[in-house]
Amino acid sequence: MITLSGVSKTYSKDASRPALAEVSLTFSAGEMVAVLGPNGAGKSTLLGMLSGILTPTAGLVDGSPVRSVVLQQTSLDKLLTVRENARIFASVYGVSSEQLALRIGEFADALELADRLDDRVGTLSGGLARRADLLRSLMVGPELLLLDEPTAGLDRDSAPEIIAQIRSLRDRHSIAVVMVTHTLEEAEIADRVLILHDGRVILDDSPTSLLEPMRDRLVLQTGAVLDAEERLTTGRYMVPRERIEKLTRELNEQDEPYGVRAVSIGDVYDRALGGVR
Amino acid sequence: MSALGATRALVWREWARLLRQPARIVATIGTPVVLLAALGAGFAGSISGLMGVEDSRAYSAFLLPGMISMAALFAAVFGSISLIEDRDSGLLRVLLAGPAPSGSIVGSKLIGVGMPAFVQALILLPACWILGVSPSVTGFFLSVLAVAMLTFGITGISLALAWRVKGTQDFHAIMNTVLMPMWVVSGAFYPASEAATPIRWLTMVNPLAWPTDAARSALAGEPSALFGAWVWPLALVFCLGGIGLSMNTIRQGKRRNV
Numbered sequence: 001m002i003t004l005s006g007v008s009k010t011y012s013k014d015a016s017r018p019a020l021a022e023v024s025l026t027f028s029a030g031e032m033v034a035v036l037g038p039n040g041a042g043k044s045t046l047l048g049m050l051s052g053i054l055t056p057t058a059g060l061v062d063g064s065p066v067r068s069v070v071l072q073q074t075s076l077d078k079l080l081t082v083r084e085n086a087r088i089f090a091s092v093y094g095v096s097s098e099q100l101a102l103r104i105g106e107f108a109d110a111l112e113l114a115d116r117l118d119d120r121v122g123t124l125s126g127g128l129a130r131r132a133d134l135l136r137s138l139m140v141g142p143e144l145l146l147l148d149e150p151t152a153g154l155d156r157d158s159a160p161e162i163i164a165q166i167r168s169l170r171d172r173h174s175i176a177v178v179m180v181t182h183t184l185e186e187a188e189i190a191d192r193v194l195i196l197h198d199g200r201v202i203l204d205d206s207p208t209s210l211l212e213p214m215r216d217r218l219v220l221q222t223g224a225v226l227d228a229e230e231r232l233t234t235g236r237y238m239v240p241r242e243r244i245e246k247l248t249r250e251l252n253e254q255d256e257p258y259g260v261r262a263v264s265i266g267d268v269y270d271r272a273l274g275g276v277r
Numbered sequence: 278m279s280a281l282g283a284t285r286a287l288v289w290r291e292w293a294r295l296l297r298q299p300a301r302i303v304a305t306i307g308t309p310v311v312l313l314a315a316l317g318a319g320f321a322g323s324i325s326g327l328m329g330v331e332d333s334r335a336y337s338a339f340l341l342p343g344m345i346s347m348a349a350l351f352a353a354v355f356g357s358i359s360l361i362e363d364r365d366s367g368l369l370r371v372l373l374a375g376p377a378p379s380g381s382i383v384g385s386k387l388i389g390v391g392m393p394a395f396v397q398a399l400i401l402l403p404a405c406w407i408l409g410v411s412p413s414v415t416g417f418f419l420s421v422l423a424v425a426m427l428t429f430g431i432t433g434i435s436l437a438l439a440w441r442v443k444g445t446q447d448f449h450a451i452m453n454t455v456l457m458p459m460w461v462v463s464g465a466f467y468p469a470s471e472a473a474t475p476i477r478w479l480t481m482v483n484p485l486a487w488p489t490d491a492a493r494s495a496l497a498g499e500p501s502a503l504f505g506a507w508v509w510p511l512a513l514v515f516c517l518g519g520i521g522l523s524m525n526t527i528r529q530g531k532r533r534n535v
Contacts, residue, residue: 067375068374069367069370069371071366071371075366075367075370075371076368077290077368079294080294084290084293091282091283092283092287092375092382093375094283094377
């Protein structure tokens with residue numbers, strides 16, 4: 001669908017530090033990709049490249065699917081209604097009024113917005129405005145949906161709902177979804193996780209494949225300092241399963257509180273970044 | 278994909294935004310009307326024989342094109358703020374990711390801000406009859422043309438400035454330090470042809486004076502005392518220059534700023 005071959009992007013402000021450095025990636029139809037990375041890793045530049053807004057300094061972007069972008073803050077016009085916003089956006093993409101009516105009907109139901117279509121966006125809650133943003137993006141029949149932190153600022157109930165709706169839309173319409181996120185739980189439901197650091201791809205695999213090498217490990221969380229163990233972040237260690245019993249016994253003896261759990265994508269992320277920092 | 282459809286939809290959006298913010302219309306037209314009434318009445322007994330009007334309405338008649346220019350300026354500035362909002366909210370980025378040519382997105386902004394500004398400025402024009410000016414049919418249509426050139430020129434300049442600033446507060450600062458002084462020395466409320474030499478020269482090199490004087494000349498049915506027959510080519514230069522400036526600024530800067 002869209003392929004990046006050796007793509008680099010340098011901004012004139014700091015030519016010595018590329019925002020993207022020789023990135024080669026392929027995104028396929030119906031694939032849901034979560035893009036992770038710390039601030040300044042190149043996530044937004046990657047999204048800009050995929051959206052066509054940015055042009056690479058070097059390398060090639062091949063493919064021109066119908067794209068739609070949803071940003072982390074709503075970019076809808078708050079003075080207009082949900083329907084009016086959708087209509088204007090569709091017109092920019094040359095969507096016919098018949099197609100528009102069909103899509104509004106279908107997606108407004110799927111996003112539970114049918115009874116709010118004629119409300120001004122300024123009157124909607126954050127969660128509803130985010131759904132309206134998604135609705136607007138779907139009016140053009142996108143083959144590639146680019147989401148920049150789609151759940152930023154949403155409460156604990158709304159965020160999973162939005163992600164579930166995105167996933168369901170992807171399933172039904174075979175839309176490729178590239179989602180930049182800082183919420184690591186959201187990455188776990190993606191088909192593929194991409195971790196960027198300093199403009200480079202440091203991990204690119206399915207969540208299952210990323211977790212597979214960690215099968216023989218557990219995560220131990222404790223206030224105690226365990227110098228001999230692999231430290232992920234302060235108070236969090238990745239420990240081989242066979243040592244967990246010994247370690248927890250010692251912590252019990254020291255009366256030190258602790259917790260043990262399975263390795264998550266968040267731990268893989270911290271481990272990957274720990275290796276390059 | 279139709280560039281025309283995109284332009285039409287985006288222009289419709291600017292109209293809808295304007296009509297849903299009536300305070301913008303009141304602010305655009307209200308200030309020039311108040312100034313026209315206050316200055317016109319204030320100098321009613323002191324000035325006569327302007328714009329072919331011999332009675333106490335002479336100064337008000339002279340002021341009218343300047344107040345139309347102020348309405349156009351305010352409307353263009355208020356409209357241009359939406360460009361800053363669109364850029365900051367990411368809407369521009371979302372639109373530019375679409376297949377519509379970037380020229381049609383920029384052009385629709387120009388038309389979308391310029392058309393309502395033109396209509397708002399034009400609302401004041403019929404006041405010429407109340408103020409004792411009776412332009413010929415040709416004169417009236419030429420004055421409409423001058424107002425159009427004035428409005429689109431100032432809209433272009435305003436959009437270009439809006440694109441370059443970081444936020445709405447910076448834009449207000451530019452309005453106060455660049456655009457308002459330009460208006461003040463455009464001969465909006467003094468006959469520049471009879472002003473002291475430095476002011477006369479300052480007015481002559483001020484682009485905002487060109488279409489304002491063209492409108493005044495068309496309404497009065499007299500050649501421009503300041504520019505003569507050159508007033509029309511100069512007004513056209515102002516209009517095309519403003520439009521060109523905005524198109525060039527936004528298209529060149531889009532990849533850096535969005």
